[in-house]
Amino acid sequence: MSLSFANEERYLLQPTKTVTLNIKPSKRTTIPKSKCFKLGEINLNHVDTSVHLGITRTTSVCETAEVNVVGNISKARRALYSLLGAGLHGHNGLDHKSMLGFYKSFVLPVLTYGIEIFTPKRTILKQLDLFQWKTIKQILLNRSLRAYPYRTFTN
Known part of the structure; x- marks a missing residue:
C-alpha cells in the first residue's frame, strides 16, 4: 500500500x-522469526529498535516507555540549561511567574x-x-535563597 502510494506521488x-x-x-511470549517482509523487490530488515518522529519504539511496550522517558528527561534537562542565558538562573534573573512560564512553554512539552x-x-x-x-x-x-543570603527561614 505505501509503495503504491509512493509510486503515485512519484517519490522514493x-x-x-x-x-x-x-x-x-x-514479556513471557516469544515471537518466532516470521517471514521476510518486502517493499517492492527489496527485503526489509528486522530490527529491535526504531526511531520515528523522535519516539523510539522497541520490541516490548515496557521497554519503549522506559527508553522514551529517559530520553525525554535528558532532552528536557538540556532545554532547561539552554534557558539559563534568558534569565532562568535565579539571582538577578527573571521573576517567578516568568520563570514558570518559560518552564511550561519550553521544558514541559x-x-x-x-x-x-x-x-x-x-x-x-x-x-x-x-x-x-x-x-x-x-x-x-535558588532565586529566594540567593536574593536573601543572610536570611534564615524557620517554620
Missing part, C-alpha cells in the same frame, strides 16, 4: 529507513513528548514527577 521510499519491528505483547502512545507505569510516572519537582524547586528556591 528509503529502504534503509523502512524496517520491520516485531512487538511482543508481553519536551518532557511529556510522546507519552500518550503508551500507558506509563507508576515507576515511570515517578521519574517524571521527580524531575519536574526537582526542577521547579531549583528554579524557585
Whole structure:
C-alpha cells in the first residue's frame, strides 16, 4: 500500500529507513522469526529498535516507555540549561511567574513528548514527577535563597 502510494506521488521510499519491528505483547511470549517482509523487490530488515518522529519504539511496550522517558528527561534537562542565558538562573534573573512560564512553554512539552502512545507505569510516572519537582524547586528556591543570603527561614 505505501509503495503504491509512493509510486503515485512519484517519490522514493528509503529502504534503509523502512524496517520491520516485531512487538511482543508481553514479556513471557516469544515471537518466532516470521517471514521476510518486502517493499517492492527489496527485503526489509528486522530490527529491535526504531526511531520515528523522535519516539523510539522497541520490541516490548515496557521497554519503549522506559527508553522514551529517559530520553525525554535528558532532552528536557538540556532545554532547561539552554534557558539559563534568558534569565532562568535565579539571582538577578527573571521573576517567578516568568520563570514558570518559560518552564511550561519550553521544558514541559519536551518532557511529556510522546507519552500518550503508551500507558506509563507508576515507576515511570515517578521519574517524571521527580524531575519536574526537582526542577521547579531549583528554579524557585535558588532565586529566594540567593536574593536573601543572610536570611534564615524557620517554620
